[in-house]
Amino acid sequence: MHKIFLFICIVCFTQQAFAQIKPxxxxxxxxxxxxxxxxxxxxxxxxxxxxxxxxxxxxxxxxxxxxxxxxxxxxxxxxxxxxxxxxxxxxxxxxxxxxxxxxxxxxxxxxxxxxxxxxxxxxxxxxxxxxxxxxxxxxxxxxxxxxxxxxxxxxxxxxxxxxxxxxxxxxxxxxxxxxxxxxxxxxEDSAYSGESEARVKNDIIQDLTWAAVLKDYGPGANKTIPVPQVYDPTQYYCSTKDAPCNAKAYPLGTQQVLNYGKLTTTDTMHAKYMLNWPVHGNDYYLNVVAMKPIKREAEYLKARNQTLGFIYFLQTQLGFKNIGLAEDEVNNGIALMPYHREGRRVKGVVRLxxxxxxxxxxxxxxxxxxxxxxxxxxxxxxxxxxxxxxxxxxxxxxxxxxxxxxxxxxxxxxxxxxxxxxxxxxxxxxxxxxxxxxxxxxxxxxxxxxxxxxxxxxxxxxxxxxxxxxxxLNCYIMPYCDVDPTDPAWEAIQKTGAMGLLKGVGKSIDWENKTYFYPDSAVVGEEFSIGLHSNFDSVVFDKNLFNKQLTIDDAKDILLDNSHLLFNKIESSRPAPKPSLFFDARFWYEKLHLSNFDLNRTISRKELAVFLNYYQDYFKTYPLSLKGEMMTK
Missing domain, CATH: 3.50.50.60 (FAD/NAD(P)-binding domain)
Structure with missing residues (x-):
């Protein structure tokens, strides 16, 4: 009788465990x-x-x-x-x-x-x-x-x-x-990736972090957590200037390290901190990529314990017992999931x-x-x-x-x-x-x-x-930092940049790199010639203009010479321009919404982008392949 009951229980459990919800x-x-x-x-x-x-x-x-x-x-x-x-x-x-x-x-x-x-x-x-x-x-x-x-x-x-x-x-x-x-x-190695910086092909991925949110509960509070499993304080040595260290100490004190991830909050009495500290802190190496997602949870406990150990170290070794897990954030202060920095990368139609x-x-x-x-x-x-x-x-x-x-x-x-x-x-x-x-x-x-x-x-x-x-939707497709969507010329510049008619200039600047369009700079003949030739085969361009800052009159001549390329498919709402009206004051002010019309002054990169964009929807006329090659419809 007991065996029959046990069998029924097993069957019922199995049916429940693998129950199918309606698709x-x-x-x-x-x-x-x-x-x-x-x-x-x-x-x-x-x-x-x-x-x-x-x-x-x-x-x-x-x-x-x-x-x-x-x-x-x-x-x-x-x-x-x-x-x-x-x-x-x-x-x-x-x-x-x-x-x-x-x-x-x-x-x-x-x-x-x-x-x-x-x-x-x-x-x-x-x-x-x-x-x-x-x-x-x-x-x-x-x-x-x-x-x-x-x-x-x-x-x-x-x-x-x-x-x-x-x-x-x-x-x-x-x-x-x-x-x-x-x-x-x-x-990857350089033979595979094509990058001179690549070294050796292996399966090493980046460390992950099981982050936490800490909260300052005020002087006199004791929010010390229980000692975590497998706690080893030496893992956190040298994490701040105040920590024990048998090597090169980190130069900033513990409060400064906490301020690294200090969060904005409406509670002025109790500061909160993101704990995501890579220097002998709570980074952790764990490769669970091949596991089923639900099976990873048991392995993640190792990374979670690394973070709890760091918190316990901050509280007991460094004297910050008043700073504990924020009970009103995520899972009582502990993240619900790890911060994965790297996993599989699909082999795509193109590869960046x-x-x-x-x-x-x-x-x-x-x-x-x-x-x-x-x-x-x-x-x-x-x-x-x-x-x-x-x-x-x-x-x-x-x-x-x-x-x-x-x-x-x-x-x-x-x-x-x-x-x-x-x-x-x-x-x-x-x-x-x-x-x-x-x-x-x-x-x-x-x-x-x-x-x-x-x-x-x-x-x-x-x-x-x-x-x-x-x-x-005001999404950048080109990373130009010096013209934002509030500028009426922003879309024209984004499109002109994505066509390659006028290219930006990239610069590496610390932790926030830049690419500049320089909208108010003059257009140099050679750069515009290169942009035209990168898109069209039969460009007409006066070599005398190569090393010259183009005037509005120069730009007019170049555009008229190449009107068969630039204006061969005009939007129905914008009829083909007559040469006599190509660049006149009324058109400049009323249609392009630009200022200071003078054929003899230099034309800016912004102004040229606005003109090109007004009379041509390049995105419809000249479609691209996924590799960035121009196609014909």
Whole structure:
């Protein structure tokens, strides 16, 4: 009798553990409410596609919220798209435009505030459903096309979501790997990557961090946590100037180290701090890429314990017992998920390497840009238990992400965002950061909705159509820091830059790199000639103008000489210009909204961009391939 009862119990448990929830159908499925996934899902819905985000935690925003890395890196001067929209919401919440409370970033905020912003946006979209508490389990693939995904929860229940387009927004590239797409993992040698900086091919990935949010509970408070398992205080030696150290001590004191990630808060009595400290702190080497997402949780306890040990060290060894885990943030102060810096990188239709970032105008990929970044290359390898090749990371200007890096080489039905896009190991050190990933996700959402509306595969997307949609949302496609969307000439400059008719100048500047358009500078004949020749074969250009700063009259002559190229397909709403009216005062003031008309003065780069953009929609007339090559319709 007992054996029969036991058998019945086992059968019942097995049925419950593998219970199937009724399948769901949607147009766009976003796997992961990560930084990129949240942006992708919200934008896909805004663009008209029925969209579902499936997220394993109870928060939206990934790195920015659930991983508690809420001091952002980079893009402070690039006021682009959903990244700037997010910052504007933070400014409104905190009642200030100064969020530089921590010295690591100009944008520091509380994770719960970021989560509330993303959730409020999601709630406004009738086309969007967010499902929490489900881990990705496996991709559903048929005839080399992904058609959905299966998820599993802590109870062992399974959920199937079928979709026309799937977006892989996982930190580690779980979806495209499960679907059979080719990918890269770890470091590369120069023969493979084409980068002189690359050294040795191996499977070493960057350290991850299980971040935490700390709170100052005031003088006299004792928030000391229980001693963590496997606690070794020597791991945290040299983490601050005040810590014991048998080597070179870190030069800043403990309070200064805490201020590294000090968060903006409306509570003036109790400071909060992001604990994401790489110097003998809470970085941790852990490679769980090959494991199923739900199975990783047990391994993550090691990284979580590393962080608890650091907190205990700060409290007991360094005397900060009044600073404890913030009970009103994430999981009682501990992140819900790790801050993964690196995972799989899909082999895409195109691949962004550090060569493209260093010298973008030597290649055509920059013409296909859909997101921008300005952070230097930054890898974390301090906790790897072995020898890490000594890679010298180059100085870089600001850069953009090519559209084709989001599309797998051969697999259909899938768009990749977050950290798994097609980049080299070295390039990943800058493309992985929060603002870039947020913007990449927004572009992925637009791409997914376009695929639904046009009934096409991602690889058949028109680059210029996606770029125009991004520009309509004030998203930068070129990383020009000296002209922002409030400038009436901004879109014209972005388009002229993406055509390569006038190129910018990139500069490496510490932790915030730049590319300048120099809108008020004069146009030099040679640079405009190079820009024209890079797009058209039969350009007419007077060599006497090569070394000259062009006047408005010079520009008029060049444009008239090449009108067969520049104005061969005029928008119906803007009839072809008559030569006599090409550059007259009325046209200059009333149509172009420019000032100081004088044929004999030099024409600025901004003015030339505005003129070119007024009479020609290059994005419709001259489509691009995913590799940045001009195509003819």
């Amino acid at each position: 769901i159908n949607t147009q766009v499925l976003v796997v992961g409410g990560t930084t990129g996934g949240t942006a992708a899902g919200i934008q896909s819905a805004r663009s008209g596609a029925a969209t579902i985000i499936v997220e394993q935690t109870h928060m939206l925003g990934g790195m920015l919220t659930a991983a508690a890395v809420s001091c952002t890196d980079g893009n402070d001067g690039l006021k682009s798209g959903i990244w700037q929209e997010f910052r504007e919401a933070l400014y409104l919440h905190y009642g200030t435009r100064n969020l530089a409370s921590g010295w690591v970033s100009n944008t520091c905020f509380e994770p719960h505030v970021g989560d509330s912003i993303f959730k409020s946006w999601a709630a406004q979209e009738k086309n969007l459903q967010v499902i929490y508490g489900w881990y990705f389990n496996k991709a559903i693939v048929a005839n080399n096309k992904i058609t959905g995904a299966q998820f599993i929860n802590a109870k062992g229940e399974k959920l199937t979501v079928r979709a026309t387009i799937v977006i892989d927004a996982t930190d580690l590239g779980d979806v495209f790997a499960s679907a059979g797409a080719a990918f890269d993992l770890g470091m 390497t550090i060569n493209h970032i260093k010298t973008p105008f030597n290649y055509d990929l920059y013409k296909t840009g859909i997101a921008v970044g300005d952070y230097p290359v930054d890898h974390h390898h301090g906790k790897y238990n072995g020898i890490v090749p000594d890679i010298v990371f180059p100085q870089v200007p600001s850069f953009n992400i090519p559209l084709g890096a989001l599309i797998p080489q051969t697999l259909d039905g899938l768009i990749v965002c977050d950290k798994g896009i097609s980049v080299s190991n070295i390039a990943n050190g800058t493309t992985r950061l929060q603002p870039v990933v947020l913007l990449t996700g927004q572009a992925a959402g637009i791409m997914a909705a376009e695929c639904i509306q046009q009934k096409i595969q991602p690889r058949n997307i028109e680059v210029r159509k996606i770029q125009q949609a991004l520009l309509d």
